[in-house]
Amino acid sequence: MNKAELKAVTGVLDKGMNRQLLYYLDVCTRCSICKDACHQYVSTGDVLFLPAYRAELIRRVYKKYFTRSGLFLPSLYEGREVDDRLLDELYRSTYACTGCRRCMYYCPFSIDTTWLLGVAKAMLIAAGRGAQILTELAGAAIAKGENIDLFKDIMLDLNKETEKELQSLVNDPTAAIPIEKEGADILYAALAGVHSILPPAVIFHKAGLNWTLSLFESSNYGYFLGDAEKGRIIAKRIVDEATRLKVKEVVISECGHAYRVMQYLYETWANEKLPFRVTAMVEIIARLIREGHVEIPSGKERKLVTYHDPCQVGRNAGFYDEPRYVLSQVASNLRELTPNREKNWCCGGGGGLVAQPEFDEFRIKTGERKAEQIKQTRAGLVVSPCENCRLQIAALNEKYDLDIKVTGLSDVVANQLIGRDIATSFEAGQAEEPESED
């Protein structure tokens, strides 16, 4: 690594320094109490995945280049040079982290490892080592934002199809999925795929909401990549659309990190106040039921159901009661995972891991806790309001023979509203030929 490159990498620590980061760098005592909090360390036993060690890699670079004590006595702190070996270690430990922040919950100093890893990601990007697939996905999302006119026609055509499905599902030829509707109250930012559009559309239709569907998907690969600027541009697509349509509320699909980006990160990234309210899908469903806008037909599901708190919905956003309330309206037999709520284990698929094949084996291995937890409940249906969690749990289902179905919260509610088995999945083309359920 030449001098200029080195400067670019260490410069991140300098320019990116903030008070929270400095506290975290200074206060950790390396007690390693966090080790048993991390599902990745617990199932691999590899120190590289011990939360404090991941942070320690950055601390050692910081000590070496930025502190007087580290300058004089680097060996006292094991100050480390930025070289290929360090960057390799940093890459593996940093991009593997799912951002679940379970380690923060257990740390006696409440140290947020992910905050330190945010800097590590920025350093890796500066070294030209940002995760490649995430970079490509983020690039594609940005390109879509820049060339939306090219995409629009195809999207509108596709939406016509989806709308037809909705009409047949709710048995109402006037049911609509509006796009670019100015003056709508709500802009709904879905994920790519009808499975993320149809269930909310059913619920919104039944509730008679004045809503519109966003042209852009809520997921944000810039965030996973650790590139705040890309993350900002990707989120801004929705912000601009919402501002243009003058909506009062932006509802984020069942996708944990997308909500975190919009609710907790965007305003700081963009240095602007959002002119609308940001709501998570779990939140609005609970609200609509509570306020009587949608009425759940009586005759609750009796099958044993369990609920997985996605880290970005529970620990990192605080929606513990809303989803449980909604589920209690739909199903009568909910059995909790142990532990649950703020102590819940990460499924192992967060942080963009499900999008990166290089971590496939790793995330299945590190999902063993989750698989074990699910098995213990003996539930046949796992509900979780996060796409990443669902993909991961579905993968765990296969590898660990769990014999379960995984679905979202809006899915079970929408199914109940249209009188189907709550575990029925919403797929394209399925309205014409309903799937038979056992």
Place this chain on the structure above:
Amino acid sequence: MNWLSFLLAGVLVYVAVVAFLVGTAFRIYYWLKVPRSGIKLGIFPQTHGRRRFVQWIKDTFLFPQVLDVDRPMWLFVILLHIGGVAAFVGHLRLIQEFTPLANALGKEGMEQFSLISGGIVGIVLLVSVLYLIARRFKSPYRDISTPEDYFLLILVFMVLLLGNHLRFFGQVDVEAYRAYVHSLLTFSPEFPAELAESGTRWVLVTHVTFSNLLLIYLPFSKLVHYIGTYAVNLMRSEAR
């Protein structure tokens, strides 16, 4: 006092106290100088107002969530910190006798009480720190430890070992220690005759020297958590 004692148990004490205070202030200044990110890092469930305050105190001093993942560690860490405070309070007796207590117990009784309570605290502290040292040598703790960790533990260990030696084997009366502390407080460090002539003197000088080193290094080491913990644990409940 010979010149070495004067240096280590006299001058260095002042240096240490000043370094500790200035170092602490410096660390706080340095933290506050760096701009805060606007992103709120709190985790949920969140508490507000008075409940947030209570939560903060609990997280800072009791960290009950650690009980779920590492009980022995929780126990020894708590013992170490309570013991540390108790030892500090005990030493205050050398500045000013706890008169009400001494009156109630009588001179003999007070000595007895001090021997027992101080003795227990000293042993508990020593055991706790030995636990921490032993833990460091085990994987994965060893893999993440740096020389700083061992250095600090050894400093603390030495302070405790020598302190306990004074307590259990010292041949000197409390009045002699008190005289020494008073000489420090009046900026004329001196050992009273009883102390100067006893063999205990060297144990005392070493005890004080290690304490000084610890005190000097404290604000500049990871032990800076003695002030940092308040800020980081407050961030835990920081709401948007």
